[in-house]
Amino acid sequence: MQQNALTTEQVRALIAKGKLKDTIFQAMGILCLAIGLVVIFLLVGDMVMRGAERLNLDFFTNFASRRAGSAGILSAWVGSLLVMTVTAFAAVPLGVAAGVYLEEYAKRNWITEIIEINITNLAAVPSIVYGLLALGIFVYQFGFGQSILSAGLTLALLILPIVIVSTREAIRAIPAMIREGSMAVGATRWQTCRYHIIPYAMPGILTGVIIGLARAIGETAPIITIGALTFIAFLPPLPFTEMAPGVTAGPFDWLMSPFTVMPIQIFNWTSRPDPAFEINAAAAGFVLMAMVLSMNAVAIWLRYKMRKNIKW
Amino acid sequence: MSLSKNSGPHTVSDRLAHNALRHFSERLIEMLLFAAAAVSVLTTVGIVYVLVSESIHFFQNVPLVDFLTDTQWTPLFDDAHFGIMVLVSGTLVSSAVALLVAIPMGTTIAIYLSEFSNPRVREIAKPVLELLGGIPTIVFGYFALLMVTPLLQKIFPELPGFSLLSAGLVMGIMIVPYIASLSEDAMRAVPMSLREGSYAMGSTRLHTAIHVVVPAAFSGLAASYILAISRAVGETMILAVAAGMQPNLTWNPMEPAATITSYIVQVALGDLPHGSLGYQTIFAAGLTLILITLAFNILGQWLRRKFRENY
Incomplete structure (x- = not known):
């Protein structure tokens, strides 16, 4: 023992070495974080610089064109908006219902277990596989064709796990006494869910929905797979307007219309050899980034606000 | 009543x-x-x-043997060959590049945020990482093609305009937030008493992090790596934009190559009739993709079970 004992200097040297390693590692951690931050800045900065000359009102009101200078994103942003509408209308009710079922109704048995494992696994399925699913089922089996409806439903399936998981987490944070109180005054299970659980879980659910939609609006691969066109110079028919002489559009005709979306428009422009289209791609990319980042920022803010406000 | x-x-x-x-x-x-x-x-x-x-x-x-052993992938030519290994090589090489970037970076960030940083840095860093993870992949593809590739060409002048390397690097950056955030959650779930024991024995923070916290959180780390692999293997748009789409049986990241996913995109962009053999190839490719993902997931589950620490 006595021989192994270190002198004070040696101990000090050891401590200094340990501290140095700590500091080096800390610097590496900060460096890695900084790389992430730099990438975001480079991305946004580059897109703004390159795309600035095209970022004007005409860009938003012009259709795609073979001439880069007059090409715009009208059909793309309208398409994205309509597809997101379908996605939200399909994914929110389904996802919330599934989340409520799993938290409030499901018995602990093998069926529930299969559903839960399934949801976890679906979250790891590559998005292009959803595109193949949609191509086989929605486009050909159901005969929806390469329409806004097919695309919206595909993206709804894609973000369903996100909505379900966030619904479940939000519900799990509600203490049991809320349910007990509601049931003690004679409410049924559904009444408890309808008037207490779902309203109280709403901020959490909303956060999940926004994050899901932000993911969906940037998704390209599944929509290309179902066969969205890359060159669309018209808008889906507005309900009750005249499409052709004597033909009035029904309220839901737009669902079956061919379409394009923002990411596909960007992909189309980046894959053209003419560098003039790079400017368009940069401008459209900036618009898409702005949409996605602001949606994410709203979600993050909502969650932050929620964490601060809730006191049971 | x-x-x-x-x-x-x-x-x-x-x-x-x-x-x-x-x-x-x-x-x-x-x-x-x-x-x-x-x-x-x-x-x-x-x-x-x-x-x-x-x-x-x-x-x-197409016989299964040809599918697995042929060294050419030319399904749309008159002389059609269906060697899936050509596409698999592109997928594996680009994923390997991505993971070589993402796993060290993501783990370092996770350890830093969970063991070193003060809570205020964490409060800011996590949302920033989330924003990075939320950027659409097509935008990352644009970034890889028009910014990273020219930059890399300054270092490697012989690098072609499309390459697995630049696509893989950007893919790695894209995956970092997933690994960082999941691993950080896993490490924060490690009980404080383990750390305190280690500190009490005179360990430094780094020593505690590497020898106590990481082993204890290993199953969570493994889960985050598996998710990262699934992301990398299934990533589509970055590769379709920046890695070129010509099939190329190669293990060299400096070359352009098609991957399983970018091939599916390429076919979908064309106008193949429903029910033709060319149309069916994308489903065979998709099945291969799912099987690869599944294989990695099973491997990961096994690893997790083997190294799970109970406390």
Whole structure:
């Protein structure tokens, strides 16, 4: 023992070495974080610089064109908006219902277990596989064709796990006494869910929905797979307007219309050899980034606000 | 409940009827909610059905041995070859590049945020990482093609305009947030007492992090790596934009190559008739993609079980 004992200097040297390693590692951690931050800045900065000359009102009101200078994103942003509408209308009710079922109704048995494992696994399925699913089922089996409806439903399936998981987490944070109180005054299970659980879980659910939609609006691969066109110079028919002489559009005709979306428009422009289209791609990319980042920022803010406000 | 006013037999039966109705609607609602939850199972069934049924047609025309051993992938030529290894090589090389970036970077960030940084840095860093993870992949593809590739060409002048390297690097950056955030959650779940024990023995923070916290959180770290692999293997747009789409059996990241996913995109952009052999190839490719993802997932589950620490 006595021989192994270190002198004070040696101990000090050891401590200094340990501290140095700590500091080096800390610097590496900060460096890695900084790389992430730099990438975001480079991305946004580059897109703004390159795309600035095209970022004007005409860009938003012009259709795609073979001439880069007059090409715009009208059909793309309208398409994205309509597809997101379908996605939200399909994914929110389904996802919330599934989340409520799993938290409030499901018995602990093998069926529930299969559903839960399934949801976890679906979250790891590559998005292009959803595109193949949609191509086989929605486009050909159901005969929806390469329409806004097919695309919206595909993206709804894609973000369903996100909505379900966030619904479940939000519900799990509600203490049991809320349910007990509601049931003690004679409410049924559904009444408890309808008037207490779902309203109280709403901020959490909303956060999940926004994050899901932000993911969906940037998704390209599944929509290309179902066969969205890359060159669309018209808008889906507005309900009750005249499409052709004597033909009035029904309220839901737009669902079956061919379409394009923002990411596909960007992909189309980046894959053209003419560098003039790079400017368009940069401008459209900036618009898409702005949409996605602001949606994410709203979600993050909502969650932050929620964490601060809730006191049971 | 007071019996004085409403105690006739009539009202009781009314109340019972109401009760029965209420019971019925409760059951109905439960069934509807269950149906919503079952949609996720139906999705999986649908995926398996579509991929397998179309692939069966494909393998009736192309022998499985050719599919696995042929060294050319030219499904749309007159002299058609269907060697999936060509696409698999592109997928594996780009994923390897991505993971070589993402795993060290993501783990370092996770350790830093969980063991070193003060809470205020964490409060800011996590949302920033989330924003990075939320950037659409097509934008990353644009970034890889028009910024990273020119930058890399300054270092490697012989690098072609499309390469697995630049696509893989950007893919790695894209995956970092997933690894960082999941690993950080896992490390923060390690009980404080373990760290305190280590500190009490005179360990430094780094020593504690590497020898105590990381082993204890290993199953969570493994889960985050598996997710990262799934992301990398399934990533599409970055590769379609920045790695070129010509099939190329190569293990060299400096070359352009098609991957399973970018091939699917390429076919979908064209106008192949429904039911043709070319149309079926994308489902066979999709099935291969799912099987690769599944293989990595099973491997990961096994690793997790083997190294799970109980405390």
